[in-house]
Amino acid sequence: MPALKRVVSKQIGEILKESGIITEAQLKQGLEAQKEKGGLIGEILVALGYATEEQIAQALTIQYGFPYLPLDNYEIDREIIKIIPVDIARKYGVIPLDRIGATITVAMVNPLNITALEELEKITDCAVQPFVTTSTSFQNALKKYYNAK
Numbered sequence: 001m002p003a004l005k006r007v008v009s010k011q012i013g014e015i016l017k018e019s020g021i022i023t024e025a026q027l028k029q030g031l032e033a034q035k036e037k038g039g040l041i042g043e044i045l046v047a048l049g050y051a052t053e054e055q056i057a058q059a060l061t062i063q064y065g066f067p068y069l070p071l072d073n074y075e076i077d078r079e080i081i082k083i084i085p086v087d088i089a090r091k092y093g094v095i096p097l098d099r100i101g102a103t104i105t106v107a108m109v110n111p112l113n114i115t116a117l118e119e120l121e122k123i124t125d126c127a128v129q130p131f132v133t134t135s136t137s138f139q140n141a142l143k144k145y146y147n148a149k
Helices: 012-018 024-036 041-047 054-066 086-092 114-124 135-148
Strands: 093-098 101-106 127-132
Touching: 012 024, 012 041, 012 054, 024 041, 041 054, 054 127, 054 135, 086 093, 086 114, 086 135, 093 114, 093 135, 101 114, 101 135, 114 127
Parallel strands: 101 127
Antiparallel strands: 093 101
């Protein structure tokens, strides 16, 4: 598995706060909701209307060094799509983008999902290079390339 380019020790909530996207009060409210219901803080902040999916994706790029790729205007070769079955794509929120040699590039909603990365490596017999994408962008690509709902 490729090494992460860089890891910032700050939590995503701190990055969003320092960027002026959310306030301390909004972060506290998001963390309280996370304690009650569980889930990812980024998704909770989006659900509360405090941040957009794009802002969360951008914060992930700052936090972990994954490049961000909105898929809406990105054309993917239909042969590349066949590399990852629709059930795996849906399960892990992943869309294959390109394959060069023994490396496959994918767009993922959660590029920190180690289980997903390991399974993708087994299925494709390739090293996996993840990009960050939003949930909405992923859903649109799933419909477009897999004809899936």
